[in-house]
Amino acid sequence: MNAIWHICQFELTRLFLTKRGAILLLAFAVIWLIIFRYPVLAAANSLSNNTFGDNLAAFSQSMNLQHLIEWNYGELAIYWLFAVFAFPITAVLMSSDQLASDANRGTLRFILLRCSRHQLLLGRFLGQLFILASLITMTLFAAFAMGMSRDASLATSALDELFFVGINLFIIGMPYIAVTSLLNIILKSSKLSIVMIIIVVPIFHSIVSYLSTIIAPLEILLLALPGIGLIDAAQMPALELSQTTILPVLQTVAYLAAAQFLLTRRAL
Amino acid sequence: MSTLISCQGINKLYGSKQALNNVTFELEQGTTTALVGPNGAGKTTLFSILCNYHLPSSGQVSILGHKPGSNALFGQVGALPQDAQLDPRFAIKHQLELYAKLQGFSKKQASIECQRVLDIVDLSQTLNERPGALSHGMRKRVSIAQALIGEPKLIMLDEPTAGLDPANAKNIRQLVMDLSGQVDFVISSHNLDELEKLCDTVLLLKQGQLSQQKVGQVSSDMSRSMTLLLEGNQDNAQAIIEQLSSVSSVEALNKQEFILHYNATQSPNFDIELLQALAQHNLNYRQLTKGLSLEQQLFS
Numbered sequence: 001m002n003a004i005w006h007i008c009q010f011e012l013t014r015l016f017l018t019k020r021g022a023i024l025l026l027a028f029a030v031i032w033l034i035i036f037r038y039p040v041l042a043a044a045n046s047l048s049n050n051t052f053g054d055n056l057a058a059f060s061q062s063m064n065l066q067h068l069i070e071w072n073y074g075e076l077a078i079y080w081l082f083a084v085f086a087f088p089i090t091a092v093l094m095s096s097d098q099l100a101s102d103a104n105r106g107t108l109r110f111i112l113l114r115c116s117r118h119q120l121l122l123g124r125f126l127g128q129l130f131i132l133a134s135l136i137t138m139t140l141f142a143a144f145a146m147g148m149s150r151d152a153s154l155a156t157s158a159l160d161e162l163f164f165v166g167i168n169l170f171i172i173g174m175p176y177i178a179v180t181s182l183l184n185i186i187l188k189s190s191k192l193s194i195v196m197i198i199i200v201v202p203i204f205h206s207i208v209s210y211l212s213t214i215i216a217p218l219e220i221l222l223l224a225l226p227g228i229g230l231i232d233a234a235q236m237p238a239l240e241l242s243q244t245t246i247l248p249v250l251q252t253v254a255y256l257a258a259a260q261f262l263l264t265r266r267a268l
Numbered sequence: 269m270s271t272l273i274s275c276q277g278i279n280k281l282y283g284s285k286q287a288l289n290n291v292t293f294e295l296e297q298g299t300t301t302a303l304v305g306p307n308g309a310g311k312t313t314l315f316s317i318l319c320n321y322h323l324p325s326s327g328q329v330s331i332l333g334h335k336p337g338s339n340a341l342f343g344q345v346g347a348l349p350q351d352a353q354l355d356p357r358f359a360i361k362h363q364l365e366l367y368a369k370l371q372g373f374s375k376k377q378a379s380i381e382c383q384r385v386l387d388i389v390d391l392s393q394t395l396n397e398r399p400g401a402l403s404h405g406m407r408k409r410v411s412i413a414q415a416l417i418g419e420p421k422l423i424m425l426d427e428p429t430a431g432l433d434p435a436n437a438k439n440i441r442q443l444v445m446d447l448s449g450q451v452d453f454v455i456s457s458h459n460l461d462e463l464e465k466l467c468d469t470v471l472l473l474k475q476g477q478l479s480q481q482k483v484g485q486v487s488s489d490m491s492r493s494m495t496l497l498l499e500g501n502q503d504n505a506q507a508i509i510e511q512l513s514s515v516s517s518v519e520a521l522n523k524q525e526f527i528l529h530y531n532a533t534q535s536p537n538f539d540i541e542l543l544q545a546l547a548q549h550n551l552n553y554r555q556l557t558k559g560l561s562l563e564q565q566l567f568s
Contacts, residue, residue: 006369010366106353107352109319109347110349113345113346113367114367115370117337267316267321267323268321268322
């Protein structure tokens with residue numbers, strides 16, 4: 001366990017103590033600043049406006065998002081809608097180089113004299129999970145603070161929503177990190193791993209979706225793809241143990257098992 | 269004496285190419301071993317299998333009684349893999365401390381250990397540098413430093429002096445000599461002169477096959493031959509040496525270098541007789557070596 005923890009800690013320093021990590025963090029901060037400053041703030045104000053709020057309620061109902069109107073903090077509701085799609089991409093970008101560069105450079109050879117491949121894989125995965133959790137926490141509390149600055153009296157009752165959003169974002173991001181681990185081992189390239197997840201996976205999703213209208217059993221293939229339940233997650237009214245929550249966890253376990261299988265057999 | 273490394277019937281296939289073919293050998297603890305062979309002979313493949321970077325297609329490998337990659341070997345085996353580099357984004361101290369911590373050192377001990385191994389390779393001033401700020405030779409020495417963390421029982425070095433200037437190469441050789449006795453080394457190199465100075469056992473790989481396992485310095489053949497290197501071209505040298513009664517034959521490698529075969533029973537002090545004869549005929553010599561050079565033993 002110690003080795004896993006040391007590797008995990010090193011991953012955290014990779015983001016917070018390197019130039020590349022600092023640039024990624026800066027980009028992340030700027031993007032979220034823009035999101036908070038414009039869409040979140042504007043939408044939250046609209047939600048609190050009774051006249052406009054009625055129109056928005058009708059629109060939300062058509063999108064199956066009517067439960068968001070009922071949240072204590074509109075800021076959190078709008079944040080959730082952005083974050084549910086933004087954090088999977090963030091997770092992929094942040095974790096895109098879990099093993100590839102180190103394998104190509106030979107750095108893994110130094111590390112593997114001191115720990116097993118299993119410990120390396122798990123340590124780096126956990127490190128990326130911590131990074132994801134810290135990014136979610138920072139932005140989530142920023143959204144919560146925006147809500148509090150508008151109406152502090154609702155803070156206690158909004159804690160449920162805070163918890164719901166945090167846990168769900170974390171669960172949704174997990175399979176993306178795990179599939180990046182797997183693709184790093186298969187493709188030996190961080191850039192190819194990003195391309196594969198952001199471009200190839202959606203294309204594959206579209207093709208399988210189309211084919212499954214002709215051959216229905218093919219739909220099961222979609223379960224192997226990360227992000228298959230993102231829209232369902234956005235529409236989920238509360239934290240619950242449904243397919244939307246369990247599937248990402250199962251996908252994470254499956255991707256990590258496949259990564260472990262390949263890594264123990266791969267020449268490094 | 270217990271077994272350091274045992275390889276039984278190791279085969280390694282890359283597609284249809286057989287990189288290692290039924291390689292079997294055993295090394296005892298307390299040895300410094302050279303791994304030699306031409307390019308593509310399988311040296312790095314064998315090295316990688318011993319370090320658990322590659323898996324053999326078949327066969328059994330055991331290091332200090334454990335399979336490569338076993339938890340029991342972490343900290344017991346150090347290695348300098350060929351062309352492996354540290355992460356350019358982190359300071360050397362940061363990376364070496366991670367390696368030490370993975371070997372079980374506490375944070376404070378890891379810092380001390382990091383300083384110790386860098387001191388050994390004379391690079392303690394680079395502690396806070398990133399690898400990119402160092403020369404090739406310095407990076408290699410830092411890589412050797414990482415292999416020394418935790419005083420492992422076995423250190424495997426793949427081309428440790430390749431690309432180094434003579435002064436740095438000499439420092440590395442000196443380091444190996446200094447540590448010999450405390451640590452067992454397996455050194456893969458093309459530099460036979462270097463290996464001859466450092467190693468007492470040789471593994472020769474040719475086309476994936478282990479053709480020779482041990483070249484002892486006191487084999488019967490060596491005790492009856494000497495290698496003589498003269499200064500400058502001295503045309504009559506061979507004839508003068510052949511006149512010595514105990515010399516059975518003289519083989520001229522070139523105009524300056526000769527291999528002398530002699531009857532050791534007849535002349536137990538042949539080296540003294542030879543030197544006296546050279547002095548009498550004003551023949552200056554540069555080097556006189558008992559037995560054959562490693563190059564002669566392996567490739568003649």
